[in-house]
Amino acid sequence: MQTLDWIVLISTLLLIVAYGTYQSRGSKNVKDYLKGGSTSKWWTIGLSVMATQASAITFLSTPGQAFNDGMGFVQFYFGLPIAMVVICMVFIPLYHRLKVYTAYEFLENRFDLKTRTLTAILFLIQRGLAAGITIFAPAIILSAVLGWNLLLLNIIIGILVIIYTVSGGTKAVNVTQKHQMIVIFTGMLIAFFLIIDKLPEGITFSKALDIAGASGKMEVLDFSFSLDNRYTFWSGIIGGTFLMLSYFGTDQSQVQRYLSGKSLKEMQIGMMFNGLLKVPMQFFILLVGVMVFVFYQFNPSPANFNPTATEVVLNSEYADDYKRIQQLQEEVFDVKKTTIENYTSEAHSESLKNSIAQLNTANDELREQARVLIEKAGEAQNLKVESNDKDYVFIHFILNNLPRGLIGLLLAVILSAAMSSTSSELNALASTTTMDLYKRNTSEKSETEMVSASRWFTLAWGIIAIGVACVANLAENLIQLVNIIGSIFYGNVLGIFLLGFFFKFVKANAVFTAALITQAVVISLFLLNEYEYINLPFLWLNFVGCLIVIVIAILLQTLSTDKDYAEA
Structure with a gap:
């Protein structure tokens, strides 16, 4: 990296942190700190939701995924628009009417405190791990490619996020994410057009697509029912819908983004905006990876990109x-x-x-x-x-083929994405800890005490995330690792919420028992698949977990004559 790249990289990151801290100063009460004062417009909500999901892993791993396997990964997102419609019709109106701070407050109203606490704890476990991975992902790749110290990178990324998230809470996250998404979109568009420009004379974009198609990289749709294929149309529509319903409807890192909306309408429009834009965005990022593949058909590539x-x-x-x-x-x-x-x-x-x-x-x-x-x-x-080099393909191209200055911008894109998703996760982890565990299990606290507790919890989760990042290890592909962690927990949590929404006769004890059993079953299924005793791709765990908890809860409620199940 040259001096110009360092200037672009450092100034971009520091400006985002400084702007977020400045704009969100002065949060005096819990509503301001945890819900941003409920003042967010639909475009802020939409961009914030996208930025939360689009971590650095998206911009490092997804192009590498396309480089190796083609465009088929986009099927993973086919369930997202369906999920957005359901969330706008069912989840958001209910949350708005109850004026909740976290999604899990609804569960206490519908069931009881122990069900709310269990679900909150499941969220804290999986999102706490994911927060560490969103720091670790860019850190380990940048450290390998640039020779930077991995431990130091984990700490720097974590501290930058902690500064404005602790300072301004939800509003700081929303404000910074808007600008982070602008940086991200700008950087990816520039990268795309530069790749096309660097193809040999006479190789137009149309011909590049022909080359990719001849190489099997443009096969978007797979209608097979084979469980050997991880990403198919059916796994995306069924498993993907359940995953997206769980993620956007019950995961506090996303729920908190739209709970900050100015009105019910702003929340719904923001989520539909995300639903309409997310699939094309992922398609475009995959297309960038395919164009990198075409570039390396005319330029030598290493035997391994790491x-x-x-x-x-x-x-x-x-x-x-x-x-x-x-x-x-x-x-x-x-x-x-x-x-x-x-x-x-x-x-x-x-x-x-x-x-x-x-x-x-x-x-x-x-x-x-x-x-x-x-x-x-x-x-x-x-x-x-790490011998699997999917996550290193795009960063290798950036560092070896982009002009000076743009290298700094693309690195800023990657680190901005890491900061945007991590800040949302820390914000949500702190909100859940504060509202679902701390407030609910302590004596009445003043607004000032609650804001102070939220800040301390944000700092604590930030330190935990940095710790997870420092001891984390690479999986086959980082974007898959995050989705695998989510899939282990999301189906169970979604099932609990669906029981609350649509099965009014099911009571608290039946749901709580079913949730414990289901989580044990899902973890067992995942381990059996990992050791190849069964064939069940992780995406289906969302559907299976949701179905199991609903069936067990209904059976327990229907068959049990226990007074506790009948009256709880």
């Missing part, structure tokens, strides 16, 4: 084997480049298209061999090395 992993294997006994793979990859690249050039100039010959597919398969096999060697080298040196 520079730390490459360094480890080149300093091991497997160095010669790895260099041999690199040489073979260069040979495949030369043949593939010539084949693609012929394909784009010869009216899309079917035989050339098949050749491209075969050459891509050969390249993938070489990359897999490189990954295996990296793992062996790490084991031999007793080092934990």
Whole structure:
């Protein structure tokens, strides 16, 4: 990185922090601090909701996901518009009418305190872990690529977020997220057009799409019912709808965004705005990844995009084997480049298209061999090395191909995304701890004491998130890791809320018992899938968990003659 990149990066981040702290100063009561004074307009709500979900993981992992697997990941979001309609019709009017500070207040009104407390605790567990991952994700990748100290990066990102979130609460989060989304959209658009500009002369955007299609990267829809395919139309529509209902309807990090709305109408329009824009946004980010793939059809790419992993294997006994793979990859690249050039100039010959597919398969096999060697080298040196390089693809392209100044802007995009999602999570964790646990289980407190407690809880959760970030570990793909954590808990929580909304005869003890059983079952199903005893992709856990808790609660309520179940 050059001096100009550092200036752009540091000034962008500091301006966002300073602006958020300044604009949200003076929160004197709980309503101001936790609900932003209920003054947010629909566009603020919509952008804040999007910024909360669009963490740094989105902008690091999603292009890499598309680079490796194509556009199919967009199916994951197909359930989102459906979920937005249901939330606007059912969840938001109820929350607005009850004037709740957290989603879990409704559960005490409908069931009892222990059900509210259990659900709040489930949220705190999964969102506390997720907050650490949203800090850890950009930190570990930037540290590997730029050589920055990982521990220091975790702490810096965490402290920047803590400063304005502790200072201004919900209003600070909403104010900063608007500007963070502007930075993010601007940076991604610039990156997209620069990628197109860097393609060889004569390779138009249309031809780039043809090349991607010939390479199998433009297959958006998969209507198969196979559970071997993680992302299909059906998993997106069914599992995705349940995940999105849980996330946007019951997760306090999202609920708090629209509870700050000026009116019921502003909340609903803000959520529909998110529903209409989110899928195209994810499609665009995936398309950026596909264009990076096309770029590397004309430009050499490393056998592994993680520079730390490459360094480890080149300093091991497997160095010669790895260099041999690199040489073979260069040979495949030369043949593939010539084949693609012929394909784009010869009216899309079917035989050339098949050749491209075969050459891509050969390249993938070489990359897999490189990954295996990296793992062996790490084991031999007793080092934990991330061999899966999906999360490093986009940042590698940025650092090696963008002009000075824009590198700083794109790094600011990644760190802004990390800060925006983490600030929402800390804000929601503090609100839930304050309102659902602290206030509900202590004597009456003054407004000043409650605001002070909220600030302290925000600081505490910030420190916990930094701690999780410092001990976290990479999964196969970071964006999947966050969704896996959510899917383990979300189905159960959504089922509890649906029981409260639509099954009036089910009482508190039946729901509480069913929730405990369901959480144990879902965790068991996840572990059985991880150890390959069953085949149940994580996205289906949302549907299964929701269904199980509803069925068990209804059975307990219907079949039990216990007085506690009948009257609770």
